[in-house]
Amino acid sequence: MPLDDTRYLKGGPVAARIIAEVRAAADSATAEGFRPKLVSITVGDVAAVDVYVRNQRAKAELGGIDFEERRFPAELTAGELEAAIHGMNADPRVTGIIIQRPVPPHIPIKAIQAAIHPLKDVEGMHPASIGNIVYNExxxxxxxxxxxxxxxxxxxxxxxxxxxxxxxxxxxxxxxxxxxxxxxxxxxxxxxxxxxxxxxxxxxxxxxxxxxxxxxxxxxxxxxxxxxxxxxxxxxxxxxxxxxxxxxxxxxxxxxxxxxxxxxxxxxxxPVTVAILLRNTMVALNRQRALYRETYGTSERQFAAE
Amino acid sequence: MPLDDTRYLKGGPVAARIIAEVRAAADSATAEGFRPKLVSITVGDVAAVDVYVRNQRAKAELGGIDFEERRFPAELTAGELEAAIHGMNADPRVTGIIIQRPVPPHIPIKAIQAAIHPLKDVEGMHPASIGNIVYNExxxxxxxxxxxxxxxxxxxxxxxxxxxxxxxxxxxxxxxxxxxxxxxxxxxxxxxxxxxxxxxxxxxxxxxxxxxxxxxxxxxxxxxxxxxxxxxxxxxxxxxxxxxxxxxxxxxxxxxxxxxxxxxxxxxxxPVTVAILLRNTMVALNRQRALYRETYGTSERQFAAE
The missing domain is CATH 3.40.50.720 (NAD(P)-binding Rossmann-like Domain)
Incomplete structure (x- = not known):
């Protein structure tokens, strides 16, 4: 049968709509000085995930989001990877962190996933992220x-x-x-x-x-x-x-x-999955900005200065 | 019909079995120097929850777990309550924290519940606790x-x-x-x-x-x-x-x-709900002890000294 049969619920148009929404939000955040950036982590065999990573990069560019690849050797220990993630958690230029699967068998993927700060967990896999869904967020x-x-x-x-x-x-x-x-x-x-x-x-x-x-x-x-x-x-x-x-x-x-x-x-x-990754990145950016405002009270000060 | 009809699935015997298991674990932890303690927080009208709190205290005593009540006035701000909880999070003598409901309407219960450290969340209500269930823990x-x-x-x-x-x-x-x-x-x-x-x-x-x-x-x-x-x-x-x-x-x-x-x-x-609260307290204690061992490596040092 032809692929344009109307019964087919295709991902392309849905993804395109979401990416356009992301683009508008990312451009506006960038204009305000908060350029969103995704960091992709690969450990070991890059070839196995290369097609996914290239697609993520292309879609991120369409959505106005910077995309940075960090490739680690297969011999990397879990402790070293965790330390690298803690560094990214503490880096204000990093909006979100993706761990490309599979990782070598000596890397405990669940523990590593939980090392990503919940506010930078754009894959939505941290236990706290999952718990928030249960709480209707x-x-x-x-x-x-x-x-x-x-x-x-x-x-x-x-x-x-x-x-x-x-x-x-x-x-x-x-x-x-x-x-x-x-x-x-x-x-x-x-x-x-x-x-x-x-x-x-x-x-x-x-x-x-x-x-x-x-x-x-x-x-x-x-x-x-x-x-x-x-x-x-x-x-x-x-x-x-x-x-x-x-x-x-x-x-x-x-x-x-x-x-x-x-x-x-x-x-x-x-195709929609990649678009959601970008949308999650904007959600993460907004939460990080909200936490910054809450911590420093900049918005109140701005209003006071006006 | 008589209440001893065998079709009745009564909570009492199940609770008694769980509390006996808790008692054995609590006695053994206490002998090792880790006495479990529950802290119950009430804000405002204590009478409304008094019967529940008294029951929790009685069952905790049966289970070999210390029970301490902290009563705060109804005028307490959310910030003050959060600060008090942070103090309990940082207190190694506190194993678990319970917030008795209802709290006055100006206290945002979900945010306060999330202020309890996940390792002291004996009610199992922190988003990370909920997320861990999804992950089959x-x-x-x-x-x-x-x-x-x-x-x-x-x-x-x-x-x-x-x-x-x-x-x-x-x-x-x-x-x-x-x-x-x-x-x-x-x-x-x-x-x-x-x-x-x-x-x-x-x-x-x-x-x-x-x-x-x-x-x-x-x-x-x-x-x-x-x-x-x-x-x-x-x-x-x-x-x-x-x-x-x-x-x-x-x-x-x-x-x-x-x-x-x-x-x-x-x-x-x-009756089983209260027994589970006590069992959760022992789970929390064991996780806190595991984190301590992991942080300080005491078990390795003990073995090295033997």
Whole structure:
């Protein structure tokens, strides 16, 4: 089928809108003397993540955000990496810090992620960032989770009372999507590998999110007619001729005949995820500026001087 | 019906078991020179919370934990309270800090709760504590949420694949119960006031949790035969003679004819909640001791000296 089928819920236009909003905010912050900057950390094998980093850099430039790469050797100890992050936390020129995954196995990724100051945690992965989502502060969420919710919103469906089923309960995708949607008023069920019948739940969903890393797990008979299907899986599939292609967790060809909206893979959640990273950077910048004002009371002084 | 009906899932025995475990751990920590201490903060009207505080003190004594009350006048500013909390954070004799609710309206309770150091947050309400639950670190959760899950575990039901419906999506009860149970392998649906049909979801639940503050909301026809029903509501009901009594969110008299287990109100979740507060205090103490060891490396030095 042609890719311009209207049932495809494409990430490109949503990402472009978010990046344009980021650009306006970043230009205005830069004019006020607060130029936003992202620092990307890679440890060891840079080639594995190079395509992601190059894409992040290109999108950051579009959004008016500086992008700096810091590459560390694979032998770097966890203590050295933590010290480097503490340096970036203390550097007022650094707005946000991204750790490119994978990192070498001797680096404890969760502990390192938690070393990033919550106000510079643009990936939204610090426990305090996750906790804030639970407390209904939704503006800084893990990028993939927030991107998936943005795509559902792009359908125009009313989220209040919407029956949502999330297949997959990972800490940085499935669970945050569940809280984000609960906060928006949806009724959310989270399924996973221990669920008795994923199909029974999936079939009653107005909106179905899938993030389990199993190629083509969701077939047409598991989807309610008219549903919105957000496919967060990214799986490499080897074809008969030995070449590989990227497929999602949803059997798109069959499901698109049943669903009213379906995100393509690639070209669905992916592009929006990078846009959310940039939007999170602006949220982080604003929080840092607010803390500065609160600490020094500059705004009060400015008003007093006027 | 008599209160010793075996379908009643009473809190007393579960609380007694937890407090006995706490006692053993507290006695052993005390013998090692680390006596656990809880500090209870009340602001303004002490009478309103007096019965809770007296109960906490009695249970803390049973558990071998010191209990100190700090009472502040209603005129206390938020800044003064925050400063007092920072003092307790910095005091090595204080293991955990509880803020008794309600506080006067000029005190921003969420901000004050977040001023408690996460390692002294025995109520499990700091955003970082909530975030850690999402990351499957389940040992320090909000007390009521953890107590509710303990009661379900007391049924002996296998939580893996169990169909659970949580009615109520508050930040410190409904949502944390949902994450705790997801981490244990249950399939969880969270319903709330915007859900189209709470009954339709409730009727398919193997375990039904209710925390909405609506007296007798859940009737027998909303419960699956054989289910476990955990009633977290505490509502004051005025009788015909003008007296009041406490009832839950579940219509216990009718539901107990359908359910296999049901928690009474009072006497169900409540007693276990206080026991969890004490258990959280021991978790906090152990984390503080671990941080001390990590910072000073005392254990290594001890071994080196042997």
């Amino acid at each position: 939704l503006d800084l969420a893990p990028c993939t989770a927030a991107a998936s919710v943005e795509l559902l919103k792009a359908t125009g469906l009313d989220l209040k009372g919407l029956e949502v089923v999330m297949v997959g309960h990972s800490e940085i995708v499935g669970k945050p999507i569940a809280f984000l949607l609960m906060s928006e008023g949806a009724t959310v069920t989270v399924c996973h590998h221990m669920t008795r019948s994923v199909a029974a739940h999936a079939r009653r969903a107005d909106a179905l999110f899938v993030a389990v890393g199993k190629p083509r797990l969701i077939k047409a008979d598991m989807v309610k007619p008219g549903a919105a299907v957000i496919d967060i899986g990214i799986n490499a599939e080897t074809l008969a001729d030995g070449s590989t292609r990227i497929v999602g967790d949803v059997d798109t060809d069959s499901v698109k005949e049943v669903a009213s909206w379906i995100t393509p893979v690639p070209g669905g959640v992916g | 389940l040992d320090l959760a909000p007390c009521t949420a953890a107590a509710s899950v303990e009661l379900l575990k007391a049924t002996g039901l296998d939580l893996k694949g169990l169909e659970v419906v949580m009615v109520g999506h508050s930040e410190i009860v409904g949502k944390p119960i949902a994450f705790l149970l997801m981490s244990e392998g249950a399939t969880v649906t969270v319903c709330h006031h915007m859900t189209r049909s709470v009954a339709a979801h409730a009727r398919r639940a193997d375990a039904l949790f209710v925390a909405v503050g609506k007296p007798r909301l859940i009737k027998a026809d909303m419960v699956k035969p054989g289910a476990a029903v955990i009633d977290i509501g505490i509502n004051a009901e005025t009788l015909a003679d003008g007296s009041t009594r406490i009832v839950g969110d579940v219509d216990t008299d009718s539901v107990k004819e359908v359910a296999s287990w049901i928690t009474p109100v009072p006497g169900g979740v409540g």
